Amino acid sequence: MSMKRINLGSEGLQVPVQGLGCMGMTTIAGGDIYGKANEEESIATIHRALELGIDFLDTADLYGPLLNERLVAKAIKGNREKYTIATKFGYEVDDNEQLTWGFNGTPAYVQKAIDRSLKNLDTDYIDLYYLHRVDPNTPIEETVGAMAELVKSGKVKYIGLSEVSAETIKRAHKVHPITAVQSEYSLFEREAETSGVLDTLKELGIGFVAYSPLGRGFISGDIKSPDDFAADDFRRSIPRFQGDNFYKNITLLKEIELIAAEKGVTPSQLALAWVLAQGVLAIPGTKRIKYIEENAAATNITLSTAEKEKLESIVPAGATAGGRYDDTQMQFVDA
Template sequence: MENITKVKLGSQGLVIPALGLGCMGMTTIAGADIYGKADENESIATIHRSLELGGNFLDTADLYGPLLNERLVAKAIRGNRAKYIVATKFGYEIDDQEQLTWGYNGKKAYVKKAAERSLKNLGTDYIDLYYLHRLDPNTPIEETVSAMADLVKEGKVRYIGLSEVGSGTIRKAHSIHPLTAVQTEYSLFERSVEEEGVLNALKELGIGFIAYSPLGRGFLTGELKSPDDFAADDFRRSLPKFQGEQFYKNIELADEIKTMAREKNITSSQLAIAWVVAKGLVPIPGTKRIKYVEQNIEAAKIKLSSADLARLESIIPLGTVTGDRYDAANMAVVGK
């Protein structure tokens, strides 16, 4: 195994690599491709290569598929479960026919049901890190978290976390059972958790932070040229960042980052990942290809100087408008 720095995630005892592997793009969601077509064998080979390089922290969710992604992860880790740290999520309601209702469910009975289903799909008897994927507006967070705490007591879950929530919710949840992590979109293009004080609250409470979409959903790869680069069913077409004039403004910013990356003889993606790591946070870039997992793990080892960080943050200063990260309906439930 190659050496990848290990970090403490939060203060409850979980130790993980400085960079994880987001598995979402390895399967469809409700029949739609996420970030283009995926090949199961290549995806599994990517997970295996990540492990060889020390990248044993996998991030999935029951939403992805639904359920197909957890089953793919199960195939990849079979016979080698103890070597992986597996995070999965629940909260988007999935019915008994394995269909998404597109509602949210954080009720006690559903938490238990969702966890049992994930354990079965992952082919394991414990989940390392179990997140509430989205807040259920109709269920008090205290009810959801006490149900998650029961799973910890039963040994089915080792650590718990929340995704896309605000400081108030984090404090309430943490008082019921200590949180190990909060996961939110975070990149040079998306820093609302800094602006809204979430990172400060996490620091104060000793909770770790996991940054998903650290490559700005593809913008920070420096490879996008036009909205026509996406397949008709690519979900990014529905995101404000990728529409109209905003798309081209974002490309200009990405081009400046590309220039800086070229000077350092690394890729734009590597520079964007190294920036998140330099902030003391754990990025989980998603990929389904060996080539990119290798590049991403290398990026976690790149050291940026304070001058590098200042330059990057002057290209996209805090508060720069890059477009909402979801459509209006989905924006209504994040950060609450």
């Protein structure tokens, strides 16, 4: 099936308008992110994504750690050239394959991380290589300088950054052209607009990749109360999904559900259509065929100016109750 394709940034990378976030397909440090995952079903989802024209896969060495890249390798075996693979580094993984929960953006670690990811993904190049989080102890210029060397050596085609400020983007881009910046972005999370990040990207010709475009699954409407999350579900730690915040956000969601019903689409499809209408690449995560099909169908939904404005009036930037991470995790976001 053909899916509309766009240029991600201005360095030559072409991608479908929607990619697939693979994080939920494996645990992180032994804990489930969004409930239990099944490897067979996850691989089948990656295969179905390709049939639907979704050939952009987003993974990271953090996920697992390392297990997610290995799962992606299994899924794409024999078809590497048909996929665009994005992976990330920066959360330090030691030689015993354990997360230290520190950050490492030193040139030596950049080399170590890329070689490990190439091995895990069973490939000799990465299409898009991101710095997952900025190492506060290493100047961004040093990290990006080392990433530029990977482009020169052919191990990486394009480089990106994740969860960075407008100022960091400008500094990094002077060292080597940045193709894409990834951040959380959805109807419920608009910080990329208010922080000046989207304006900076437009000015510099850098692409934007929206992760969690469905508000970490919240917009699907499947979660009715904070108790619906499994005991080890990562979302239990997020202020947005706790106590009164949860119920305030449910009220906003109910209004979105009414518009979706009027339009004859699911709330998830409506929310995805809104993100795509911003001209960015959305990478909703799923590990089930049912949802990859539903998400792919959202690429055919057109929103009128009035519908966009109505959605934005229901959830204006900053209207969501509670933070998108807890205080500890927010310290890792380069604001």
